[in-house]
Amino acid sequence: MNFQNNTIVHLDLDTFFVSVERLMNSALIGKPVIIGGLSDRGVVASCSYEARKYGVHSAMPMRMALSLCGDATVIRGDMDRYSKYSRLVTDVIADCAPVYEKASIDEHYLDISGMDRFIGSYKWTHELRNRIISETGLPISFGLSVNKTVSKIATGEAKPNGEKEVPRDLVRPFLNPLPIKKIPGVGDKTRQLLHSMGVFTIHTLSDIPPEMIQHVLGKSGIDIWKKANGIDFSPVVRYSEEKSISTEQTFETDTIDIQMLERLLIHMTEKIAFKMRKKQKLASVITVKIRYANYDTHTLQKKIAYTSFDHILMSTTLELFRRLYERRMLIRLVGVKLGGLIGGVQQLDLFDNNDKMIKLYLSMDKIRMRFGSEAIHRASGVEKKEKQAEGRSVKKDNSRSVPLFITPINWNKNQKQFECFCR
Numbered sequence: 092m093n094f095q096n097n098t099i100v101h102l103d104l105d106t107f108f109v110s111v112e113r114l115m116n117s118a119l120i121g122k123p124v125i126i127g128g129l130s131d132r133g134v135v136a137s138c139s140y141e142a143r144k145y146g147v148h149s150a151m152p153m154r155m156a157l158s159l160c161g162d163a164t165v166i167r168g169d170m171d172r173y174s175k176y177s178r179l180v181t182d183v184i185a186d187c188a189p190v191y192e193k194a195s196i197d198e199h200y201l202d203i204s205g206m207d208r209f210i211g212s213y214k215w216t217h218e219l220r221n222r223i224i225s226e227t228g229l230p231i232s233f234g235l236s237v238n239k240t241v242s243k244i245a246t247g248e249a250k251p252n253g254e255k256e257v258p259r260d261l262v263r264p265f266l267n268p269l270p271i272k273k274i275p276g277v278g279d280k281t282r283q284l285l286h287s288m289g290v291f292t293i294h295t296l297s298d299i300p301p302e303m304i305q306h307v308l309g310k311s312g313i314d315i316w317k318k319a320n321g322i323d324f325s326p327v328v329r330y331s332e333e334k335s336i337s338t339e340q341t342f343e344t345d346t347i348d349i350q351m352l353e354r355l356l357i358h359m360t361e362k363i364a365f366k367m368r369k370k371q372k373l374a375s376v377i378t379v380k381i382r383y384a385n386y387d388t389h390t391l392q393k394k395i396a397y398t399s400f401d402h403i404l405m406s407t408t409l410e411l412f413r414r415l416y417e418r419r420m421l422i423r424l425v426g427v428k429l430g431g432l433i434g435g436v437q438q439l440d441l442f443d444n445n446d447k448m449i450k451l452y453l454s455m456d457k458i459r460m461r462f463g464s465e466a467i468h469r470a471s472g473v474e475k476k477e478k479q480a481e482g483r484s485v486k487k488d489n490s491r492s493v494p495l496f497i498t499p500i501n502w503n504k505n506q507k508q509f510e511c512f513c514r
């Protein structure tokens with residue numbers, strides 16, 4: 092199949108978090124607005140075009156943003172609210188589109204190949220965009236072209252609140268004059284490297300032999316070169332709220348030991364949350380399952396704001412388990428499932444102001460990447476007796492610290508596990 096003959100739409104909400112805040116408070120319309128962490132170490136998660144004029148952009152330290160644009164209204168984000176609006180948009184798209192992918196909290200790809208036979212693709216997408224705007228009140232832009240990369244770049248050119256179609260024969264003329272930073276995946280580092288070689292436009296980049304780009308940028312160089320040439324065979328991956336990451340455990344002997352079950356559920360959640368972060372996903376639905384000794388099986392699920400943070404997922408897992416386990420009967424199996432997955436990294440939780448927490452996650456995941464998923468885990472997922480017998484006791488000197496358990500590399504039962512507290 093030749094994907095280049097496909098018709099792919101990229102839909103992206105404009106300054107999504109800001110737009111949602113403006114729905115709540117119309118006084119913010121037309122003013123510079125910054126969403127992000129309010130503390131000294133906070134970071135900009137999203138900002139309005141009025142703030143961008145001053146040079147403010149996302150991922151910038153809040154302090155710098157405010158020195159550039161002192162008049163900006165700063166709002167601490169609300170992921171619950173943004174998740175709700177994100178779902179509203181997805182619902183409209185799901186109602187109209189044959190195949191769509193939810194790429195992030197504010198982005199969707201649609202494969203509408205073949206639609207031209209019945210109705211013009213552009214007209215159809217234009218109507219869909221209007222419907223999203225009228226049903227949600229949120230501004231949104233789209234690009235329409237032959238593949239995901241070109242459509243995404245087209246959306247970028249259509250913003251704010253616009254639409255752009257790039258027909259097959261105009262892909263090259265459209266891409267050529269654009270600066271290389273417009274290619275998805277070209278970050279600051281790659282851009283600087285290419286600039287130092289005198290490569291500024293997509294046209295220049297596309298003319299360089301691919302082997303040379305690979306030599307300079309490594310394997311990802313080929314990918315970037317292909318994108319510069321308008322080549323992208325990646326398919327639109329059908330979104331399904333059912334798609335999930337899960338784990339379950341059956342007991343050799345049925346149990347009623349609640350403390351053990353809760354510790355196990357914490358450990359299981361921690362494990363699948365790590366798996367999810369490795370895939371750069373965020374979850375929005377948690378399901379807990381229990382099977383009683385008589386094989387009666389019950390599940391309970393809860394929708395949550397998009398997250399990949401253990402501490403949020405774990406508390407929901409426990410809450411569901413406590414609501415679910417009401418029969419005081421022996422349990423044969425427990426399971427946890429994370430669903431409603433979309434692409435994204437935990438930056439979305441930046442408004443928690445908790446950069447220490449983010450650093451803790453990054454460090455724990457680094458250890459897991461190197462030494463395996465069991466190398467480090469929360470002390471709350473470990474049995475008490477085990478802790479006393481094998482752990483080195485470290486006095487907890489701050490009630491807000493997170494107790495961790497570190498298993499030394501090549502750990503065997505004769506060695507000690509180290510318990511430490513991270514603040």
Ligand SMILES: [Mg+2]
Pocket residue numbers: 103104105106107197198
């Ligand atoms: Mg967006």
